[in-house]
Amino acid sequence: MESCITFKNLSIGYRPKHQLRVIASAVSASLHPGELTCLIGANGVGKSTLLRTLCGFQPALDGEILLQDQPLSAYPAQQLARQIGVVLTSRIDVPQLSVKEIVGIGRSPYTNFWGTLTPADQQIVDEAIHQVGIPHLAQRNISELSDGERQKTMIAKALAQQTRIIILDEPTAFLDFPSKVETLQMLRRLAHEQHKAILLSTHDVELALQLSDSLWLMEQDRLSIGTPKSLAADGSLSRFIDRDGIRFNPEGMRIEIENAAHCKFS
């Protein structure tokens, strides 16, 4: 199967004050065009660290990341920005810009030194804003948006960047339930219709089970990869989810919660 990013025997982590802090080691996987891949795992297990490493924002400790068969580290910044669009959770610090101007920044890998947008760039920006359903907010100042509206703006910026790969860190955090569903459905549609490889981390496990084509389950000592159904069938999802009062039902692909001491799982 065609892949956009492949990593083999990858070790990720940090070197605070020259000490080595390995977060995960010897993990391997590939991202495929046309697929929505969801990365799930407990708090602090290393999801953001993995995503930042795959975006080239922090160096791998060991192993190899190939982007279109070339080492990720060999890509100059502008070339990389034409390959991978990134949506992180941190707020961007440009409160005076409008939604349209922020989305326009997505065109910067293609514009001249001054970032001048051509009519064709403007059209791409308008289309991206339309695709995420926020044309009514185009002139609104970014500082006047709700968290969900800001998230959609950042997704539109990544779309305007016209990359084959989009990587998003917790794009559904802070959203209300319908907006979480809408956002994941939109990303799934974009992956399928525009043949993009989309990788996102999320704590919305049940939504990830329903909407992802591929699931990456990150645990302390492993990265399990498969479809939601295959990770249910091999017991990986039960191992991750099951604990006192919470149980994964692999037949129904549901998480069940015991709601009272007298109401035990059957």
Ligand SMILES: Nc1ncnc2c1ncn2[C@@H]1O[C@H](COP(=O)(O)OP(=O)(O)OP(=O)(O)O)[C@@H](O)[C@H]1O
């Ligand atoms: N700059 C840093 N230097 C050293 N350790 C860090 C740094 N940033 C994060 N860590 C540690 O790396 C580990 C993984 O953090 P990371 O943010 O990747 O986890 P996560 O799975 O994304 O967590 P969450 O679901 O809570 O967002 C944590 O133990 C965290 O404390």
